[in-house]
Amino acid sequence: MTETVILETRETKRSYGPLWLALSVVMLGLPFLGRQRIILTNERITLTQGFWTKSRDDIEIFRIRDVVVKQSLYHRLVGIGDIVVKAMEGRSEETHVLRGIADPVRVSEAIRGVWNRTARPAGPATTLD
Template identity: 70%
Template sequence: MNTTPPESPPLLLTYESKRSYGVVWGAVAFLLLGLPFLGRQRITITDQRIIIQQGFWTKTSDDIEIFRIRDVVVKQSLYHRMVGIGDVVIKSMEGRSEELHVLKGVPGPDAVSAVIRNAWNAVARPKGPATALD
């Protein structure tokens, strides 16, 4: 019997920005393939998990349970700050080992980090009044 509540609609749905490839890689991809968006990441954040899908020829899907998240870090180079994108690094615990998940070239990385933090607060924080143990 499944006791977990059903997932709500996504809180955030975003894609890796095409600008994160840079001028050279974008030109090479366009000339060789004609489609510079191949292999982009698709990121879906719900109230229970984060789903990262990537790849064109070989699709990879990675799920991160919200309650397993331990830290979220935003990384932006000077160029990324100028164009408004960045990388969001999610540190999570799987069993006894820590895993790193990188959301590359995300537009508005601070807003994405805030959505993840709010979802974590809703899931991981205890409900009800606080109690003190004496």
């Protein structure tokens, strides 16, 4: 099965708030160049961030255990939020934060939909007696 892109989004400029907006104008917009980029495929979530130093983190869909949306009052007013993805890596739990995502509920539902299609077993549920 080939990997297909389902959703691609970036951290919005609105997530920086009024103070960061003023500072970014002074700094010629450099903070906006290193925004987080999120790509959701049918196999993984790829997080890329940084301007001077790039970092890339892959979260395999089958390792996801929970997806949480967090929105402060300011974030609700401007229509953005953070998505916290909890995944298992071996025996330890990892937490990944997707910051400043526009329409975070839609994005979290897209992640949940991919997880349901990919990681959950198909067919009728079985019980062990």
